[in-house]
Amino acid sequence: xxxxxxxxxxxxVLCLKGRLDLASGAGLKDEIKALMDKxxxxxxxxxxxxxxxNSSGLGVLxxxxxxxxxxxxxxxxxxxxxxxxxxxxxxxxxxIFEIFTSESEALTSYQSVSxx
Amino acid sequence: xxxxxxxxGALLEKLQSPDFYNREEAVNAxxxxxxxxxxxxxxxxxxxxxxxxxxxxxEHLVKIKGDVASQLLIKFLGSEDIxxxxxxxxxxxxxxxxxxxxxxxxxxxxxxxxRKFVVDILGLIKSENSAEAVSGKLNDSxxxxxxxxxxxxxxxxxxxxxxxxxxxxxxxxxxxxxVVEALxxxxxxxxLNYLYExxxxxxxxxxxxxxxxxxxxxNKKSVNHLVKFLDxxxxxxxxxxxxxxxxxxxxxxxxxxxxxxxxKFSSFLFDGIKNKNxxxxxxxxxxxxxxxxxxxxxxxxxxxxxxxxxxxxxxVKMLGEIGPSASPAILKQFPNATSELKIIYLNIMKQYVDGxxxxxxxxxxxxxxxxxxxxxxxxxxxxxxxxxIDHLKVMTQDKIGNVRSASxxxxxxxxxxxxxxxxxxxxDDRYPDVRDAAMxxxxxxxxxxxxxxxxxxxxxDDTERQRLAATALGLIxxxxxxxxxxxxxxxxxxxxxxxxxxxxxxxxxxxxxxPLMLSLNDETSGVRKSACTALVMIKGHTVIPEIKFLLxxxxxxxxxxxxxxxxxxxxxxxGELVKPFIDxxxxxxxxxxxxxxxxxxxxxxxxxxxxxxxxxxQDIVDAAKGAITELQEA
Numbered sequence: 001x002x003x004x005x006x007x008x009x010x011x012x013v014l015c016l017k018g019r020l021d022l023a024s025g026a027g028l029k030d031e032i033k034a035l036m037d038k039x040x041x042x043x044x045x046x047x048x049x050x051x052x053x054n055s056s057g058l059g060v061l062x063x064x065x066x067x068x069x070x071x072x073x074x075x076x077x078x079x080x081x082x083x084x085x086x087x088x089x090x091x092x093x094x095x096i097f098e099i100f101t102s103e104s105e106a107l108t109s110y111q112s113v114s115x116x
Numbered sequence: 117x118x119x120x121x122x123x124x125g126a127l128l129e130k131l132q133s134p135d136f137y138n139r140e141e142a143v144n145a146x147x148x149x150x151x152x153x154x155x156x157x158x159x160x161x162x163x164x165x166x167x168x169x170x171x172x173x174x175e176h177l178v179k180i181k182g183d184v185a186s187q188l189l190i191k192f193l194g195s196e197d198i199x200x201x202x203x204x205x206x207x208x209x210x211x212x213x214x215x216x217x218x219x220x221x222x223x224x225x226x227x228x229x230x231r232k233f234v235v236d237i238l239g240l241i242k243s244e245n246s247a248e249a250v251s252g253k254l255n256d257s258x259x260x261x262x263x264x265x266x267x268x269x270x271x272x273x274x275x276x277x278x279x280x281x282x283x284x285x286x287x288x289x290x291x292x293x294x295v296v297e298a299l300x301x302x303x304x305x306x307x308l309n310y311l312y313e314x315x316x317x318x319x320x321x322x323x324x325x326x327x328x329x330x331x332x333x334x335n336k337k338s339v340n341h342l343v344k345f346l347d348x349x350x351x352x353x354x355x356x357x358x359x360x361x362x363x364x365x366x367x368x369x370x371x372x373x374x375x376x377x378x379x380k381f382s383s384f385l386f387d388g389i390k391n392k393n394x395x396x397x398x399x400x401x402x403x404x405x406x407x408x409x410x411x412x413x414x415x416x417x418x419x420x421x422x423x424x425x426x427x428x429x430x431x432v433k434m435l436g437e438i439g440p441s442a443s444p445a446i447l448k449q450f451p452n453a454t455s456e457l458k459i460i461y462l463n464i465m466k467q468y469v470d471g472x473x474x475x476x477x478x479x480x481x482x483x484x485x486x487x488x489x490x491x492x493x494x495x496x497x498x499x500x501x502x503x504x505i506d507h508l509k510v511m512t513q514d515k516i517g518n519v520r521s522a523s524x525x526x527x528x529x530x531x532x533x534x535x536x537x538x539x540x541x542x543x544d545d546r547y548p549d550v551r552d553a554a555m556x557x558x559x560x561x562x563x564x565x566x567x568x569x570x571x572x573x574x575x576x577d578d579t580e581r582q583r584l585a586a587t588a589l590g591l592i593x594x595x596x597x598x599x600x601x602x603x604x605x606x607x608x609x610x611x612x613x614x615x616x617x618x619x620x621x622x623x624x625x626x627x628x629x630x631p632l633m634l635s636l637n638d639e640t641s642g643v644r645k646s647a648c649t650a651l652v653m654i655k656g657h658t659v660i661p662e663i664k665f666l667l668x669x670x671x672x673x674x675x676x677x678x679x680x681x682x683x684x685x686x687x688x689x690x691g692e693l694v695k696p697f698i699d700x701x702x703x704x705x706x707x708x709x710x711x712x713x714x715x716x717x718x719x720x721x722x723x724x725x726x727x728x729x730x731x732x733x734q735d736i737v738d739a740a741k742g743a744i745t746e747l748q749e750a
Contacts, residue, residue, distance in 0.1 A: 021594060052622060054593030055562030062529065062560075066500055069468070072439070083622060087591055091556035092525030095494045096466065109433070 011042045017049035025060030041073025048079035076106040124153045147176030152184045159188040178210040186218035193233045209240045220249045228258035239268025251280035270298030300329025331360025334367030362399040386415040413445040436467030455485040462491040471501030486516040497526025517547035528557025559591045571600040590619020602631045610640040621650035641671040657685035683712030691718035707739045714743035
């Protein structure tokens with residue numbers, strides 16, 4: 001899985017491409033851990049190009065969420081392909097993840113919170 | 117000209133017709149004439165019995181905007197019929213600048229009511245050209261005209277009238293409130309300096325209005341003049357000062373830098389939110405990050421259901437960021453809150469809940485409202501605390517399906533292999549949502565043991581369990597499920613076979629495609645179509661020569677599907693496979709083939725496609741035209 005990184009204000013945006021499973025998820029976990037070490041705890045994952053995710057991939061996302069929470073940070077997701085969305089709905093993980101339709105919508109939500 | 121007059125005479129006569137359509141025609145015709153007599157006819161039509169005719173005449177008069185129209189309309193201001201008077205006023209306001217001269221001429225009318233109406237209309241027109249004349253009416257013999265003049269000058273907003281207004285303020289106590297209000301609307305340094313001076317007034321009514329007027333000007337430097345009133349013993353004066361500062365703050369995008377005694381105005385500000393006052397809401401919410409304290413937290417929690425959706429999202433997020441320190445206040449209010457508020461509170465706590473907080477919420481898992489219980493299940497699951505597992509297991513026995521479903525989902529976020537049997541029992545719940553939630557929980561667990569159990573379920577007596585097993589194996593999606601899914605291709609139920617193939621297509625990492633090749637000959641067409649898609653997903657377009665025999669399938673929809681799949685490959689070499697269908701008898705396949713050839717970029721067949729632009733079937737013609745354009749652009 002390819003991970004490209006950019007920073008928008010204080011939010012680190014990771015764009016994922018390919019399959020999210022146990023093997024590729026390990027790289028993502030390392031990336032998140034490195035960000036937490038640098039106290040960059042506002043993370044957005046753009047899943048537009050994730051064409052497959054299995055239960056191990058979901059497990060990776062759950063553990064990332066726990067890690068970010070532990071660091072008092074915030075994790076948002078966006079651009080879920082229909083298949084990915086389906087698996088989030090079946091597992092009802094949409095109730096504990098903050099999911100946005102688009103990356104810009106997610107980034108705006110960071111702005112409105114910090115404005116208030 | 118005489119012809120024109122004759123024509124208008126006929127139209128005026130027609131205006132008297134009992135027939136609505138005749139009168140309507142006459143009004144429209146008069147509206148297109150440019151002579152004064154026609155305007156007079158339109159004004160006459162304002163007294164028609166029918167509202168539609170009156171409105172039509174008004175519409176034409178507004179378009180004409182002439183002096184004659186204005187003069188004639190002013191006559192109606194003296195009418196005893198309120199309807200006619202109001203209609204004439206409305207038209208004059210719409211005529212706007214064009215009516216000012218005629219209106220100003222009427223300011224000396226003997227009838228003080230007409231003078232008042234004229235002043236009011238000039239105020240609504242807001243033309244600076246009328247400022248001087250209206251200023252003169254501050255000395256009118258009738259007090260109503262004078263008050264209206266002061267109000268109108270505020271609407272006109274011209275600095276030229278400030279001196280007259282100040283003069284009026286000094287000479288006439290009865291118009292002071294109107295003058296102050298007008299100065300606030302006019303704004304600017306000159307008006308503001310007078311308003312600052314009036315802050316020394318002993319009259320609380322005047323003082324209240326002056327503070328309000330200063331707030332309306334929105335000038336940042338005014339805050340220095342207003343802060344001292346925040347300490348006033350007179351609550352209404354203090355709150356007026358706060359309200360004015362709020363207004364100035366909003367006008368200046370919150371950039372005022374004064375340290376305000378917000379605690380003193382806590383009730384005022386939060387009542388503003390309850391009363392849906394936009395400015396007070398915006399101001400108060402913007403200050404919450406820097407305005408701590410248990411009272412503030414309590415007040416905020418009480419008004420959550422008064423704010424709009426966007427503000428609520430922000431507050432929920434913000435309280436989530438404040439985190440555990442928000443919990444004592446929330447937990448204190450929780451028992452007596454409405455269900456709607458409880459759910460908002462739970463959404464706040466869900467963001468930071470840990471085992472301790474989850475334990476404190478356990479007592480509410482029997483709340484009377486199932487929606488609250490459902491959200492409690494989510495919060496318990498979000499806590500990540502495995503000691504919640506047993507409590508959630510109890511909640512899976514709730515009498516309401518939604519609560520059971522949420523409890524199974526939350527278990528999925530916490531469970532381990534030890535809870536496997538419990539979760540599998542959930543697959544037999546009487547409600548499909550609950551069964552799906554239990555399956556979702558097992559998918560999240562996704563262990564080898566789960567895979568084995570689902571594999572066994574493929575042969576379960578209950579077909580629903582079989583369906584859930586095939587879906588779950590696909591969602592678990594790692595290499596360990598490929599073999600069970602390939603074996604499921606021999607399942608007696610076609611829906612299971614299809615579901616297994618769809619899952620393999622998503623997983624893609626399938627080394628042995630032989631069983632899928634065999635499925636191309638499945639007795640059910642839906643299975644054959646799925647197998648065809650799966651093979652292309654797994655092996656790419658190179659598999660097309662091996663599966664092309666489906667172009668001769670007995671089922672038209674399999675053939676249709678195969679043509680589409682070839683089109684998507686975008687490999688021109690497969691054009692020859694599709695081409696025969698554009699010469700065939702089945703229109704649906706003909707259209708699919710035309711579109712596929714366009715996608716494949718087969719320019720060699722442009723002539724054949726072009727010939728189809730004369731087909732009798734419009735859908736074929738449209739497809740052919742689209743394809744030609746696509747190929748030309750390729």
